[in-house]
Every structure is written in C-alpha cells, then in structure tokens.
Amino acid sequence: MLDLVLCVDDDPITLMLCKMVINRSDFAQELITAQNGEEALNYFDDLRLNNLGNEVKRYPQLIFLDLNMPVMGGWEFLDCFTKEDYRTYFKDCKVIVLSSTIDPDDINKAKTYPMVLDFLSKPISKEMLENLKETLL
Template structure:
C-alpha cells in the first residue's frame, strides 16, 4: 500500500470516483486532489515550504485541464526546483482518449511510468500494486 497519492483532474465527479475506487482497493493511505496542474504544483511548493519530505509516491494526471494542463505540469515538474520530489514521485497519465502522439510525448518525462485510459478501475490498481 502506498502512503500518499495525488489525483489531478478538473472534473469533481471524476475525482470523487477515483477516491471511491482507490479507497475500495486499499491502494493508499491518503488521497490528495488537485483541480489542475497549477494547484498540483502549489501543493508541492507547500510541501517544500513546510519541509514535508513525505511527498506522494504516485500522481494520476489528467492532460486536458483549464489553467494548467497535464503537459504544462510535467514541463514544470521536471525543473530543478521540484527535484526533491520528481525523483521520488511516479506519474501515470490518465486520458479519455489514447492518442499515439500523447503516448509518445509522455515518454519524454522520466517520472511518467504509464499512460492509461480513464477511468481508474480496481483491476488497473491491482496491476499497479504489483508494479510498484
């Protein structure tokens, strides 16, 4: 079981469903949510300010969000200021469409370990448990 994960998605219903499925599968002790990439980066900024070394081990990241999308989040998250976190945190990109270009683009980011289709399922989490 993971200690903490971060779910980044602009749809509140999707976030609620993620929380339900994740809780039922005993995948993590704590679920943090963010509505967009900027909010997710602010979460990491607060961890740094508070010297909280317990960052999420895994991020479920949507790509298409207002304010800051998934690609912009990844571009920023790879910067040196997030180095204490981006080496410890794995990212799974979740998308409602599986565009081969998006899959290929996600491979440019060392923290991205997979590209999966929405929604999260219990079976998906069981497979991830074995990999993580």
C-alpha cells in the same frame, strides 16, 4: 499499500471515482486531489516551503494526472515538475497519465518524461490499481 497519492483532474466525477476506487482497493492510505496542474504545483511548493529547505519526508508517491484541464494542463504540469528544483525534493514521485485521449502522439510524448510510469485510459478501475501495485510495490 502506498502512503499518499495525488489525483489531478478538473472533472469532479473523475475525482470522486478515483477516491472511491482507491479507497475500496486499499491502494493508498490517503488520497489528495487537485483540480488542475497549477493547484498541484502549489501543493508541492507549499510542501517545500513548510520544510524550509530540509528534505521533504512525506509527499505523494504517485500522481494520477489528467492532460486536458483549464488553468494548467497535464503537459504544462509535467514540464514544470521535471525541473531540477522539483525533482530534487520529490525525486521518488511517479506519474500515471490518466486520460480519455487515445492519440498515439500523446502516449509517445508521455514516455519522454522520466517520471511517467504509464499512460492509462479513464476511468480508473480496481484492476488498473491491482496491476499498478505489482509495478510499484
């Protein structure tokens, strides 16, 4: 079981479904949510600031990330999150792109980000989580 998972999506129904499926599958002890990439980056910035330059001990091991969101979408988030200051503090954090798009260009682009483990289609399911458990644990 993962300790902490972050789900980033602007759709409240998707966030509710993520919470429900993750809680029922014993995939993670805790799930936190953000409604766009900017909120997610602010969360990670707060973690760094609260640790005053020390190693951040507890942060999400996995992010489920939507691509198409207002304010800051998934691609913008990934571009920021690959920068050295984030990767230094959160190097073990992995990303699963969870999107409704089936565009092969999006799937191929996701593969260019080193922290992206997979590109999965919405909605999240218990079977998806079971397969991910085998990969992550």
